[in-house]
Amino acid sequence: MGAIIRIMLTILCFLILSIPSPAQVSHAEDISCRILDMTYPFDEETIYWPTAEPWKLAKVSWAVGDGGWWYASNNYSASEHGGTHADAPIHFAEKGRTIDKIRLKEWIGPAVKIDVTEKCAKNRDYLLSVDDIKGWEKQYEKIPDRAWVIMYTGIGTRFYPDRKEVLGTDKKGKEALPYLRFPGFSPEAATFLIKERAITGIALDTPSIDFGKSKDFKVHQIICGAGKFAVENIANLDKLPPAGATLYVIPMLIKDGTGSPARIFSVLP
C-alpha cells in the first residue's frame, strides 16, 4: 500500500506542476487535468449547524499604507464543523484521536460513490442501507481497503449553499433544530462498513452523516467510536465517477482539533 500511495503522490505532484497559472484556471481545466476540486469556498454563505459559530472574515488591511506598498490581511474565525470539513474521531468518541494525531496519508483513499439521488429526491429522510452498499459492490467490486464511502444524496450537490433546501430550514439557533430534514447514513450501514469492510471513512453532500431528524447521532458515534473519519458538505459529487478515483482529504492541521475545514479533491481515473 505504501508504494501505491507513493506512486499516487508522484502523479499528483506531476499534475499540480502541469496546471496553468491561477489566472488561466477554470473548473473545466481542473477536470481535464484529472483533478476534481470537491470543496465549497468559505464565505458568509457557508452552511454551519444552526447552533454553531458561522464563518467570520474581517479585513485588517486592504490598502496601500503610509510606506507606499500594498498590504492585504484578514482575520477569520468559525466553528471547526461547517462547510466542507472533516470530523476527527474525538468529535463523538472521548478517547478518539484529534486532527493533529492523524497522519496525512491516513486521509487518502479510493473513492466509492454510491448514488441514491433518486431515493433522496423522493424521501428527504432517506437512510443509506446495507443493500445500497451491496448493490454498488455487485455493479463494481468489493469496497476496496482504505476506501472513502461516499453517499451521493444530490441534496447538497444541487442546492448548496441554499440553507432551506439543504438543511430543510433557514432558521438559526436552537429553534431551527426540530426543522432539520436531510438524508444520511443508516446506523446499520455504518456498522456494516466498520465490521465487514476496511474503510478510511464516510462522506456525503449534506451537513451531517446522521440524517437531519436524528436525535442521538448514532452514525457519528459508530464511525468516531471505530476511529474512522467523516466528511460533510462535500462538493461536485455529480462530477465524480462511481469508482476508480482517489480522494484526498487535506484538513487544516489544528492542534487538538475535533474537526477542521478541509481542502478536498479527487484524482480521477
Ligand SMILES: [Zn+2]
Ligand atoms: Zn463535523
